[in-house]
Amino acid sequence: MAKLFLCLVLGYLIGSLNFAIIYSKLRKDDIRNHGSKNAGATNVLRTYGKIPALIVFLLDILKGVIAVLIVRSVFNGEIYECTAALGAVLGHNFPVYYKFSGGKGVSTSFAVLCVLHYEVALVALLVFIITVLISRYVSLSSILASVGAVIASVVLYDFGVFFYFTLIIAVLCIIRHHANISRLLNGTENKLGKKKE
DSSP states (O other), X not given: OHHHHHHHHHHHHHHTOOHHHXXXXXXXXXXXXXXXXXXXXHHHHHHHOHHHHHHHHHHHXXXXXXXXXXXXXXXXXXXXXXXXXXXXXXXXXXXXXGTTOOOOOHHHHHHHHHHHOHHHHHHHHHHHHHHHHHHOOHHHHHXXXXXXXXXXXXXXXXXXXXXXXXXXXXXXXXXXXXXXXXXXXXXXXXXXXOOXX
């Protein structure tokens, strides 16, 4: 139990490094005051442009990868890796360094899936790409991708530790997108590539 707690805390502290907020602070700004108010790569894209968004996206991926790889080098067992991965996602969503106001954990979730089981990450990415091409809604694409990851984890790895991990991060993704879901139902959600009025 102590090892699991250590993995969770390690992942959480690394995940709490929110690069959308860090980038905006370097510009003497706060991304949480703009657009959707979300501290994530999509809001950075709409607020600051493509290059900053790409940098934030890659760094959010890197922190998830680092969290899992550190634990993998110390402890042997998928449960430890999944615990660190969960910590990284929780840290991105509720960063201790920024008053627990973070992003929605999509890029960090994708990153840890890539390290844990890349096949599941590829399924999630495929669902995301298809949905965003058809609908132009990043939020809907993220939600469906998380559901796709859960289904893929069951099909490929049955109901093991990894399944419960993907289920938890999918539920987190849906909860964190609650405002987006309301806007989707009301027809007011902002589409990718469209300026917010």
